[in-house]
Amino acid sequence: MSNIILRNGSIVTDTKQYKADIRIVGEKITEIGFKLKKSEDKEQEIDAKGLLILPGGIDPHVHLSLPDYVPKEFRWSDDFESGSKAALAGGITTLGCISVPDQEETPLGTLERESKTIQKEAIADIMIHPVLFNLTEEKLAEIPQLAEKGCSTIKIFMVTDDFDANSGDYLKAIQAAKDANMLSMIHCEDNTIIKETSEKMIAEGKGSLKNYADSRPVISEVVATQKAVEMCEETGAPIYVVHLSSKGALQVCEEAQKRSLPVYVEGRPIFLYLTREEYLKPEGALYVVQPPLREKSDVKALWKGVQQGSIHTIATDHAPHTREQKLNPDLNISKLVPGINELQVMLPMLHSKAVLKGKITLEKFVELTSTNVAKLFGLYPKKGAIQVGSDADLVIWDPKEERVIKDADMHSQAGFSMYDGQKHTGWPQITIRRGEIVYKDRKIIAQSGTGQVLQRGKTQTLSN
Numbered sequence: 338m339s340n341i342i343l344r345n346g347s348i349v350t351d352t353k354q355y356k357a358d359i360r361i362v363g364e365k366i367t368e369i370g371f372k373l374k375k376s377e378d379k380e381q382e383i384d385a386k387g388l389l390i391l392p393g394g395i396d397p398h399v400h401l402s403l404p405d406y407v408p409k410e411f412r413w414s415d416d417f418e419s420g421s422k423a424a425l426a427g428g429i430t431t432l433g434c435i436s437v438p439d440q441e442e443t444p445l446g447t448l449e450r451e452s453k454t455i456q457k458e459a460i461a462d463i464m465i466h467p468v469l470f471n472l473t474e475e476k477l478a479e480i481p482q483l484a485e486k487g488c489s490t491i492k493i494f495m496v497t498d499d500f501d502a503n504s505g506d507y508l509k510a511i512q513a514a515k516d517a518n519m520l521s522m523i524h525c526e527d528n529t530i531i532k533e534t535s536e537k538m539i540a541e542g543k544g545s546l547k548n549y550a551d552s553r554p555v556i557s558e559v560v561a562t563q564k565a566v567e568m569c570e571e572t573g574a575p576i577y578v579v580h581l582s583s584k585g586a587l588q589v590c591e592e593a594q595k596r597s598l599p600v601y602v603e604g605r606p607i608f609l610y611l612t613r614e615e616y617l618k619p620e621g622a623l624y625v626v627q628p629p630l631r632e633k634s635d636v637k638a639l640w641k642g643v644q645q646g647s648i649h650t651i652a653t654d655h656a657p658h659t660r661e662q663k664l665n666p667d668l669n670i671s672k673l674v675p676g677i678n679e680l681q682v683m684l685p686m687l688h689s690k691a692v693l694k695g696k697i698t699l700e701k702f703v704e705l706t707s708t709n710v711a712k713l714f715g716l717y718p719k720k721g722a723i724q725v726g727s728d729a730d731l732v733i734w735d736p737k738e739e740r741v742i743k744d745a746d747m748h749s750q751a752g753f754s755m756y757d758g759q760k761h762t763g764w765p766q767i768t769i770r771r772g773e774i775v776y777k778d779r780k781i782i783a784q785s786g787t788g789q790v791l792q793r794g795k796t797q798t799l800s801n
């Protein structure tokens with residue numbers, strides 16, 4: 338059992354920074370104060386002088402598993418073990434995994450199957466978000482049972498034929514989620530617009546991935562986001578718009594927030610740093626993500642949303658593929674291998690590019706990447722907080738360390754980082770997950786299978 342005192346660090350929460358010692362006993366924080374007395378000989382002391390102590394990052398949106406039927410060329414490179422390693426090395430102690438059902442599997446079946454894999458493989462703690470496809474009465478009836486089993490989220494993809502044909506069933510699902518105090522995570526892109534646009538472009542000989550951004554126009558995101566907001570308004574259900582990419586879609590959410598609707602928005606690093614010009618580069622296909630990269634004006638609007646609070650969280654949507662998968666010459670705007678790996682570098686890059694550049698404060702950094710996520714996903718204050726009684730998920734962070742991102746240092750089995758060669762300032766030195774030191778001296782020192790499937794409570798609304 339852990340007995341640790343962290344001394345002399347500067348604690349950062351979503352609301353303040355202060356100097357104090359932290360005592361960890363077992364999995365929990367048991368005391369916070371000045372010059373804590375050593376309680377017994379076995380207590381390990383860590384001097385964090387000059388360093389920050391942050392609550393462990395919580396990335397609510399990653400892809401680390403797929404059912405067996407998905408063909409090899411589309412499978413993720415990471416599993417719960419390698420994904421956990423990437424996360425912990427980057428200061429993230431909790432992950433939310435988008436869990437795709439096996440054929441005909443019900444949400445409870447997905448929860449059970451994924452839980453077994455996680456118990457074997459994970460090192461980080463994991464939240465499961467069951468994806469709903471091909472809804473039936475049985476599947477709908479299971480939604481409240483998910484909540485009873487500590488799973489307080491569902492994931493809906495609007496960008497499918499199934500959604501277009503059966504949107505009434507999805508409205509029922511969102512209503513059922515609301516009634517059980519759950520959060521509905523929604524991928525907002527309009528399937529019809531994307532399909533029509535892509536078909537037309539291919540017929541005109543414009544199917545190359547260089548033109549990828551045009552195949553999923555901003556309007557397809559705006560229309561779908563409007564529809565999601567309508568579903569929120571109709572039901573009163575809290576909705577969480579994943580990976581929002583455009584100014585237009587953000588405006589739809591902001592207008593809803595002004596009317597006090599519980600519309601929450603997830604930002605994504607790639608949309609904060611890069612624009613659609615990437616697709617024109619020789620290896621532009623590496624940057625194919627859904628939705629696509631947008632214009633400079635969108636990037637600017639998203640940063641404003643982050644600063645002003647209309648964007649509530651930042652998540653990677655870590656969806657790892659190898660270079661070979663991403664650069665397959667057979668791919669085009671209708672045959673995609675979308676997704677990119679970002680878990681290990683999200684926090685250091687956000688620290689370097691946003692906190693140190695004065696775009697956001699350290700407190701805001703913690704709010705976006707830990708506290709707000711814990712609240713929305715039913716984990717607060719067990720996680721997302723540095724409080725007596727909270728899980729000892731802590732990151733000892735050196736705000737001054739400069740490190741160059743290198744492919745060879747990535748734990749993701751994707752085997753590369755799109756940011757290879759970039760130098761960023763501010764990196765985790767030690768990561769502690771539920772009292773256990775799991776990352777130190779740039780090495781993962783914990784066993785797979787030590788991560789837990791998290792039992793979550795109801796979603797907490799945030800003030801807009």
Ligand SMILES: [Zn+2]
Nearest residue numbers: 398400435654
């Ligand atoms: Zn995703």
